[in-house]
Structures are given as C-alpha cells and as structure tokens.
Amino acid sequence: MIMDIIVCALLLCSLFFLTGGSVGILRFPDFYSRLHPAGKLDTLGSLLALIAFALFNLHHFSLMALLTSLKILLIFVFVSIASPTATHGIVDAGVRAGLAPWTKGQKRR
Amino acid sequence: MDNIFLYSGLYLAFLMVLPLVRIVIGPTVLDRMIGVNAIGSKTVVLLILIGFLYHRVDMFVDIALAYAMLNFIAVLAASRYFQKRKGLYDEATYM
Numbered sequence: 008m009i010m011d012i013i014v015c016a017l018l019l020c021s022l023f024f025l026t027g028g029s030v031g032i033l034r035f036p037d038f039y040s041r042l043h044p045a046g047k048l049d050t051l052g053s054l055l056a057l058i059a060f061a062l063f064n065l066h067h068f069s070l071m072a073l074l075t076s077l078k079i080l081l082i083f084v085f086v087s088i089a090s091p092t093a094t095h096g097i098v099d100a101g102v103r104a105g106l107a108p109w110t111k112g113q114k115r116r
Numbered sequence: 117m118d119n120i121f122l123y124s125g126l127y128l129a130f131l132m133v134l135p136l137v138r139i140v141i142g143p144t145v146l147d148r149m150i151g152v153n154a155i156g157s158k159t160v161v162l163l164i165l166i167g168f169l170y171h172r173v174d175m176f177v178d179i180a181l182a183y184a185m186l187n188f189i190a191v192l193a194a195s196r197y198f199q200k201r202k203g204l205y206d207e208a209t210y211m
Contacts, residue, residue, distance in 0.1 A: 018120070029131045029132075033137060045150045052161070056164075063117070064173055082181050086157065089184070089185075090157070097146055103199045
C-alpha cells in the first residue's frame with residue numbers, strides 16, 4: 008500500500024517534468040535555449056518514471072522480477088550517459104554550422 | 117494500479133503531440149532533431165508502461181532498452197552528418 012503511494016508520486020512527478028519539457032520545446036525562442044527543456048525531459052522525466060517502474064516491479068519478489076528491475080535501472084544508466092552526449096553533439100553541430108544565438112529584442116524563431 | 121498506468125500512458129501519448137508540432141514548424145533541421153529526440157525518450161517510458169498493462173514487463177523491457185540505444189545512435193549520427201553541411205541554415209540566420 009505504501010509502495011503504491013510512492014510509485015504514484017514518482018510517476019506524477021515524472022509526468023510533470025515531461026509536460027514542462029514538451030511545452031518548453033514548443034515555446035522557447037531559439038535553438039540553443041530549446042535544448043534546455045529537452046535535456047530536463049530526457050534525464051529527470053525518464054529518471055523518475057524508471058525508478059517508479061523498477062519499484063513497482065518488485066511487488067512480488069522473485070529472481071526474475073529482480074532481473075527485470077535491474078534491466079530497467081540499466082536503461083536509466085544508459086539514458087543518463089547518452090542524453091548529455093546527444094545534447095552536446097547537437098550543440099556542436101549548431102555552433103559549427105554558424106547558427107547565431109538569439110538575443111533580446113530579436114524576433115522569436 | 118492498472119487504471120493509473122493506462123491514463124498515464126494516454127497522457128504520455130497526448131504529450132507526444134507537442135514536440136511533433138515543433139518537428140513540423142521548426143525553422144532548422146536541428147530543431148526537428150530535438151523534437152525527434154524528445155519523442156524517442158518518451159517512447160521508452162511508454163513502452164515499459166505498455167509492458168505493465170499487458171503483464172509482460174520482462175519482454176517489453178528489452179524492447180525499451182533497444183529503442184533507447186537506437187534513438188541515441190540516430191540522433192548522434194544525424195548531428196555528425198548535418199554539421200558538415202555549411203549553408204544549410206541560411207533560411208534560419210536571416211531571422
């Protein structure tokens with residue numbers, strides 16, 4: 008019972024961050040600032056949801072369930088390595104292509 | 117608990133529409149790539165939710181792991197490819 012409440016709270020926090028990231032990708036003024044909500048969505052939204060799923064999976068404890076939970080945590084470890092790398096790759100592509108950052112007073116792109 | 121997972125999955129599927137709008141209207145290729153990356157990282161969460169709904173998490177977790185790797189490699193390869201194309205962003209740099 009107490010585990011269900013923890014899982015629900017973590018899932019709701021994850022949905023909050025996913026909503027903020029999606030709206031931020033839509034609303035921010037230029038390409039470099041749009042990477043900030045994208046990074047939040049990648050790391051924090053996925054982190055809380057995957058921890059909630061790994062906890063919920065351990066309800067009926069067995070060796071198989073433990074293995075599945077470890078795999079879910081492995082997805083989180085992989086995402087937390089891969090997401091900053093992908094973000095850095097996209098920023099690098101934008102800088103090398105000569106994309107100028109947005110400054111105050113310019114039109115929103 | 118199944119109902120909570122079902123409605124979370126439906127809400128997550130609705131949230132995928134917002135980066136899709138950015139993919140359609142994004143002024144540069146890199147904006148579209150951010151949208152694709154966001155949709156892919158939401159799909160990983162949605163796949164595990166579908167696994168809980170079907171009571172087959174042990175199968176769906178492997179699919180989600182493979183999908184996370186595929187998403188990462190696709191974004192990295194696309195950003196390495198597009199940085200060599202100078203002048204691709206002329207439409208964006210004139211404001």
